[in-house]
Amino acid sequence: MKSTLRCPYCLMPTRPQLENRNSKSVYLCQWPDCGAEIPRDFVEQPKIHRAIVGLIGFSGHGKTVYITALFHLLQAMQNKWEGFYCRSLDHYTIKSFHDRIHRFKEGQLPESTPANFPLPSLFHFHAVPYFGEGYLSFYDTAGEIFEDSQLIPQQGRFLANSDIAIFIVSIGDSGEQWPTRLEELLDIYLNGVYNAMHTDLKARQHLIVVFSKSDTLIGQVPPEIEEFLMKGSYPWYAGFLSGEEMITRLEQSSNDIRRWLEKQGASGFVKKAADYFKSTEYTVISSTGAAPAGDRLVAKLTDEDPRRVLDPFFWTLAKTRPRTFWHRIFRQ
Secondary structure, rough: OOEEOOOOOOEEEOOOOOEEEEEEEEEEEEOOOOOOEHHHHHHHHOOOEEEEEEEEOOOOOOOOHHHHHHHHHHHHHHHOOOOOOOEEOOHHHHHHHHHHHHHHHHOOOOOOOOOOOOOEEEEEEEEEOOOEEEEEEEEEHHHHHHHHHHHHHHOOHHHHHEEEEEEOOOHHOOOOOHHHHHHHHHHHHHHHHHHHOOOOOOOEEEEEEEOOOHHHHHHOOOHHHHHHHHHOOHHHOHHHHHHHHHHHHHHHHHHHHHHHHHOOOHHHHHHHHHHHHHOOEEOOOOOOOOOOOOOEOOOOOOOOOOOHHHHHHHHHHHHHHHHHHHHHHOOO
16 A cells, blocks of 8 residues: 555545556545546655645636746756656646647647636656756646636635645736736635635745736836846756755845835735745746737747746745755755
């Protein structure tokens, strides 16, 4: 019998059993309402670091485009980072992401996530620069769920179990009163996850706020934020002696964005986020480098086009690593 782990599909603790199913030998979740096939390595390598990531945001703000751009770039980085590769761990992830990334490379933006409880996208990352090996489970839920906090307990129960909550917010799609819209998203999330589901967010969850489509903010944000965005193609991440040095630079940018938000009238969001989560970081990204035309990219995507899309990925790894990891890597 294997040790207890959290099933990535039902999110309940289980002791997977190796059984025969459809002429296959597979590990099965033992919860009667689940019975999902759990990937072999996910069970047999329990000591490898793992984390759960939930994507949160209103419809049309770029959640699905962001996660597609991220994995497009990570796929490309297999040819650039020594030893690095990422592997899809189940049929859904293989089918969903390889098809989506293929269309993305051809200029087609991905469709929005349907309004039902999503299957996770499960990945194994090997030899990530500065961080090594790990499993990440990504959940992308339909934006319409976040228009009504009462829908969250019904269709977004994974949110309560996420180690990382990534808020995807497009300022340009939020109207002139965007600080109010930003705060509304946080209030909806807190009402659904903290209040209705009794999740102790302060004890278990980090918040990463991602301002998507930030190429449209050029000329509207301070020069240091604009410069950081424009310099954020993939070669930027190779210029550090350590992961600690890179994260320190990301912290500086996060503080720059936080101060700008306060000056724009978003202090209510900033203060509430600080009170309810273990930590809060801010990033600006451009998934495609320029605004698309409808559901198509205006030009063929290159590896250099996505800007700062790796920031939330590295923040996720940094926030979910135990303190002993940082001590072992950077204090030896």
